[in-house]
Amino acid sequence: MATVATSLRRHSNVREQLSERVVAVFLVGATLVGLLALVVLLVTVARSGAGQIDVPFLRNFASRIPERAGIWPPLVGTLWLMGLVTLFSFPVGVGAAIYLEEFAPKNRITSVIETNIANLAAVPSIIYGLLGLAVFYRALEMGRSLLTGALTLTLLVLPVIIISSREALRAVPRSHRLGAMALGATKLEAVYKTVLPSAVPGIMTGTILGLSRAIGETAPLLVAGAAAFVAFTPDNLLDAYSALPVQIFDWVRRPQPEFQALAAAAILVLLGVLLTMNSIAILIRNRYDRKTR
Amino acid sequence: MNVMTQRPNVLAPDLEDLVNEHETSVFEVRDLTASYGATPAIENVSLDIFDKKITAVIGPSGCGKSTFIRCFNRMNDLVAGAHVGGKIFYRGEDLYAEDVDAVEVRRRIGMVFQQPNPFPKSIYDNVAFGLRVNRMTDHLDDRVEKALQDAALWDEVKRKIKDPASALSGGQQQRLCIARALATNPDVLLMDEPCSALDPIATTKIEDLMHELKADYTIVIVTHNMQQAARVSDLTAFFSVEGSAETDRSPRGVLVEYDTTEQIFTAPNDRRTEDYITGRFG
Amino acid sequence: MQATATRTGLRSQRKRPVQRLVRVALFLCAGLSVMVTGGIIYALAADTISFFKDVEPASFFLSADWAPQSGDFGVLELVFGTAIISLGAMLVAGPLGVATAIYLSEYANPRVRKVIKPILEVLAGVPTVVFGYFALNFVTPSLLRAVYPGCGIFNWASAAIVVGLFILPTVASLSEDAMRSVPTSLRHGAYGLGASKLRVSARVVAPAALSGIVAAIILGMSRAVGETMAVAIAAGATPQIAVNPCESIQTMTAYIVQVAGGEASTGSIQYGSIFALGSTLFLITLALNYVSIRFVKRFREAY
Incomplete structure (x- = not known):
């Protein structure tokens, strides 16, 4: 015992x-x-x-003298990119997700599209830069323009937006679709009156997270022709532009400690932008969570 | 009724009596077969569903009861690979004819599902959903109130009509789903095991409700609960599973017997029906 | 017959042209992705082909002397750079990522997990140019030089470390997913036999999730291969086969950025070389992803 x-x-x-x-x-x-x-x-x-970080730093243009250097043009460029990429990628990405999740028949074409999107999501970002360089910059003669950069980043985030939107759509119970259609809703009505409202928070969060990744990208912009020195802020789509990550890269490469400090400051601003975007995503998620539950 | 003569008459002799007795058939099902891909679900089902009656569909699980009633509002169209053969005539018209629109069908034939499935919207918006979809938005408030009253839910929710439907209890949610289906004045109400997720008290309320609804609607209810079928229905169809791996025919649901509920539960003609209702099987 | 048809009105439907139109529009959105792939292949292939008209493929793929100014395009030096960075990064992210995954999946209580996972996601969301800054201003001066004071400011060790940190969340999160999808019954079975937590994690969960973990590591590897900015900043721009971790090297991606960021004229051999490198990179990552997907599928079949 x-x-x-x-x-x-x-x-x-x-x-x-x-x-x-x-x-x-x-x-x-x-x-x-x-x-x-x-x-x-x-x-x-x-x-x-x-x-x-002070007001002159935010409002000044690039300069060879560290004390006078600022991030105004790249900051404006980044905000432009953010707006344009959202405008281009959101409708197309969500549309593709709705098609694949709600309408696509189970056939070869669909499975080719699906495999293709999964593969695109894994392509290194610099390859999208080469795509932008060859197609938008050269073949379509958009040059070193804001439009070239925005389209390049759009193609880069599309797979991310499609994949996360599909997940959000899939999370809506099938019984909602059936319930709507049993009441005589067409498939389209069922999708935009019951499925989409429930999926919006998920779609928004996924999209914003995808966009925030795009905004931090440097390589594709560099390859597709973003400039480190721009003497003006862009005011139309075909203007040359800079962006925060590109500016950071330019400063980081310089050996002087003053420029390293400027790079650090610009990084803080960039992280601030990303943090704002992520907070918005979280806010949306929480707000809808309360509303629907 | 010259229409009748144009359709194949395959009813069993005792059902002929039923046809004559009740006169109006809402649905005439003839040799109905349904399958999912290569898997058969039901085979050669023929029966009539009569106007302003409650018809119960009972049988062991896997006998294709749900598949069967989903043929009436063409919900099976939504399942990839589903195939429906044979004929269903709805008030004389072939439901599966080339030019019949499934969406139009569902606007006339409402459905209530096994799990209450209110949309994540307010109580009001849930009931208004079908009305809006069908562009019946005149006097919307009145129609919503009427539907909730018909579903015996109005008194419980009239003070919180803008609250989310998810805040209701399971039984209330199911009655909301009934109200939602009633709002558009359907001709027929299909109920697919509407009480299987509910407690006994909520179940009683729904059964009482069905008795009231019978005055205005034709109801088809699938239930695994024989007592429920006996309590609520006028007619009962008993389905069973036939074929198995040993007989090298994959199992499929077949209609064994269809008669008045009284007949089925007191003096069934078929041995299999008797075994089932006396609990020797299933 | 006519009368009944009107009464039921099953045919009186609108043709729903809007529905059809929307469906086509949505299909085009989805189909665009195929065009993107087409675009990538077109963009890479056209210039790669013209590049190989000027440079022997054999001297490109089989020689280790990358000196574009003097016309030498031996890619192996850059491939070495890419490989050593990826392997180094894997040395960091592999053990740490898998250990993190085991901790989160088997040891941590749900509240701790809920705090740690989002923080790791933040790490994954830090732009890679920031990791470059980190390598230059912390990893090399404060870590590497503490061990070996003679370390050059541009060295591949620091690049490998920050790339490792960058892919750590990917490896950790995918491995954790794999371990968490191992059925609880398997764990309970082992606990029921008196196994300790360590035994269960190491002998039951990890082997069962192995192909999922391998897939995570390969996917992390593919990220590391395609990673550009941290490497371009931290590892310098010296194409060479340098085994010493304190020396500078150059990767394929870093070279592409160097050339594209400068002013190589369109149509020059140097310009063509970045597309040849792009194609090589594209094929390598595609192969790695394919292998990773195969492992994931094997894992899915098991459960």
Whole structure:
């Protein structure tokens, strides 16, 4: 009897206990590395850049003299890109998602489109830059314009928007569609009166997250002809432009510590833009969650 | 009724009596077969659904009851690979004729599902949904109120009509779905196990409601609950599964017996019906 | 007959031209993606073909001397750069990512998981140009030079580390998905036999989720291969086969950015070379993704 009782005690198998502990500590430690890296990254950027941000920095144009350099043209360029990419990619992406999720017949064409989108999502962003360079810049003669950049980024985010919108549509119970159609709604009516309203928060969050990734992209813009130095802010689609990540890249490459600090400041502004977008996404999600539940 | 003569007459002799007795058939089902891809669901079903009567469809699971009533409003069209053969005449007209529009069919033949499925909208908007879709938006408030009254839900919700439907209890949600279906003045109401997700009290309320609705609507109800069929229906159709792996025919649902509910539950003609209702099977 | 037809009115429907129109419009939206792929292939192929008219394919693929100014296009030096960065990044992200996944899936309680996962997503959302800055201003001066003070400011170790951090969330999150979809019954079965948490994680869950984990790692690899900015900033621009992690190298992507950002004239061999590199890159990532999808499918079949 006594031996059975003691064998249930914790210290009965010290070695196993110990290895349990060691592994658990290792796993927690590994998880913390990722979190710690993010914190250190943010602190590094903030310590160097926070002091640089003031109104002249936001309103000035690029300059070879660090004290006079500012980010006004790239900031405006990034906001332009954001608007244009949203305008182009949102309707097409959501439309494609609705087609594939609600209307597409199960046939070869559909499966080709689906495989194709999955593959596009995995194509490196720089390849989209080459696409923009060859097609928009050269073949369609749009040059180093805002339009070239916006279309390039649009193609880049389309797969992301399509995939996340499809997930949002799929999350709407099938019984809503059937219920609507049993009441005599056409398929289209069922989709835009019951399915879409329920899927909007998911679609919006997915789209905004996709867009925020596009806004942080540098390589495709560089390859498709964004400029680091622009002496004016763009005011039409065919103007040359710069964008925050491009400006950051230009400064990071310079050895002088002053330019590194400017890069850090510009990074903070870029992260601020991204943070705003993500907050909007979260806000939308929470608001709709309360409304529908 | 010269229309009758144009259609194949395949009713069993005892059903002929029923036809004569009740006169108006809303649906005439002739040799109906339905399958999903290569899998058959029901085969060679023939029966009539009579006006202003409640017809119950009972049988063991897998016998194709749900598939069967989904043929009446062409909901099976929405399932990829579903195929319907044979004929269904709705008030004399072939439901599956080339130029018949499934959407128009569903506007006349309402349906209530197994799980209450209110839209994530307000109570009011749920009832108004079908009205708006069918462009019956004159006197919208009155129509919504009327439908809720018909579904015996008005008194419970009249003070919170703009509240989300999801806040209602399961039984209330199901009555809301009935109100939603009634709002557009359908001719027929199809109910696919409407009480299987509800508690006994909510079930009683729905059954009471069905008795009232019978005055104005033709109702077809699928139920796995034999007591319910006995309580609410005028006529009962018993489906069973036939064929199995051993007989190298894949199992499919067949109509075993169709008669007045009283007859089915007191003196069934078919051995299989008797076994089922006495609990020896299924 | 006529009378009944009118009464039921089943045929009195509108033809619904709007529905048809919308459907076609939606189809075109979906079909656009195929055109994008067509565009990519066209964009890459046209200039790649003309490039190979000037440069022997054999001397491109089989030689390790990349000096475009003197007309040498031996891609192996750049391939080495890409490979060493990807492998280095995998060395960081593989163990850390899988460990994070095991922790989140098997050890962490739901509340902790709910906090940690979004933070990791933020890490994945940081623009890669920022990781470049991080490599230059923290990883090299504060980490690498603490170990080896002679480390050059441009070196492939720092690039590999930040790329590893960049793909860490991808590896962690996909591996976690794979582990969480291992049925609980399997875990309970093992616990019921008296297995410890460690045993269950290492001997039951991880092997069952193995192909999912492999898929996650390969996908992370493909991200690393295509990663551009962090590498272009941190690893410098020296095409060479350098085993020393403190030396500068150049990857295929970094070279593309260098040329496209400069003013190589359209139609020059150098200009063509970036498309040849693009094609190579495209095929490599396509192959990696294909392999990854195969692993995912195998995993799906198992469960």
